[in-house]
């Protein structure tokens with residue numbers, strides 16, 4: 001069922017993967033700001049709260065559906081955040097990952113070209129090797145897992161698009177939203193420690209963790225300014241997952257003794273993780289006016305949302 005609101009004379013912005021963590025924050029902020037007519041799309045029923053947007057079912061791996069929805073709605077702007085984001089699942093089920101992250105992006109770019117939408121593609125630090133981060137926008141891509149490979153192919157499809165485009169790259173997104181398909185580091189650490197579970201956390205991988213609200217704000221700055229090119233949209237704090245876990249335990253007053261420091265030789269996952277990533281965000285700060293929260297501020301924001309969600 002599509003939830004529709006009367007169309008307006010505002011420019012249309014279409015969000016793919018709107019039921020996801022980034023998608024929900026994008027819709028929330030766009031509706032709040034009021035500058036766009038917001039079209040939220042996702043596979044299956046709407047899992048968003050609130051109103052002020054139109055929900056349209058859209059499975060981006062269906063080329064016919066993509067063409068019909070995009071050409072009928074002709075959005076001025078598309079923010080394409082939908083993807084298969086479980087990195088280990090991507091390694092183990094490469095066909096599904098390629099469909100969702102590459103073929104779907106191809107269908108969306110083709111449809112965007114027909115209606116000349118400004119196309120904003122959300123990408124990742126996982127396109128890099130992790131040998132020499134943190135990275136600026138000019139760094140050489142060299143993915144170390146299949147998920148990263150598919151996101152890099154997606155980037156290249158977008159860079160060759162015959163319509164205006166931007167790429168918003170981000171890192172280790174954390175936050176809370178409605179009925180999410182996957183967890184994220186703060187929620188996972190908090191729930192493990194509250195359950196009295198011991199966790200092994202690596203201290204040799206480096207990230208610049210990103211509050212979901214900041215990523216959404218960065219994408220909206222790009223949309224409003226119709227900015228073109230590649231922008232690093234992440235947090236500024238350079239931290240290891242172990243440091244993030246300890247800060248999370250500290251903030252929520254949980255038992256730090258349950259957190260055991262380890263390294264990537266002892267803690268392995270099905271898909272290899274790039275060791276040292278993280279982003280230099282000077283370009284987004286200067287050209288977009290992007291201003292991310294600190295990780296500490298991000299935890300506090302999340303804590304308030306968790307209390308709100310449980311009240």
Ligand SMILES: NC(=O)C1=CN([C@@H]2O[C@H](COP(=O)(O)OP(=O)(O)OC[C@H]3O[C@@H](n4cnc5c(N)ncnc54)[C@H](OP(=O)(O)O)[C@@H]3O)[C@@H](O)[C@H]2O)C=CC1
Nearest residue numbers: 017019020021022043059060081082083124170172173181
């Ligand atoms: N999370 C992170 O740490 C990072 C994310 N990114 C990128 O940011 C973007 C958003 O990620 P995030 O919000 O965190 O991830 P989520 O997994 O929360 O959101 C992705 C959304 O895409 C949807 N989706 C998957 N397949 C399809 C499909 N065939 N048709 C329609 N929708 C589909 C999912 O639907 P459903 O909810 O029904 O499964 C989900 O809502 C992604 O492009 C990701 O690659 C980049 C760096 C870090």
Ligand SMILES: Cc1cn([C@H]2C[C@H](O)[C@@H](COP(=O)(O)OP(=O)(O)O[C@H]3O[C@@H](C)C(=O)[C@@H](O)[C@H]3O)O2)c(=O)[nH]c1=O
Nearest residue numbers: 085087124125126170171172173200201202205241273
């Ligand atoms: C589950 C787990 C993770 N970790 C570490 C590994 C990693 O550095 C960090 C996060 O691991 P996860 O597997 O939860 O998340 P991961 O799949 O690495 O997250 C990635 O998601 C995709 C979508 C991206 O685009 C990337 O930017 C990145 O955010 O925490 C541990 O140390 N111990 C653990 O038990």
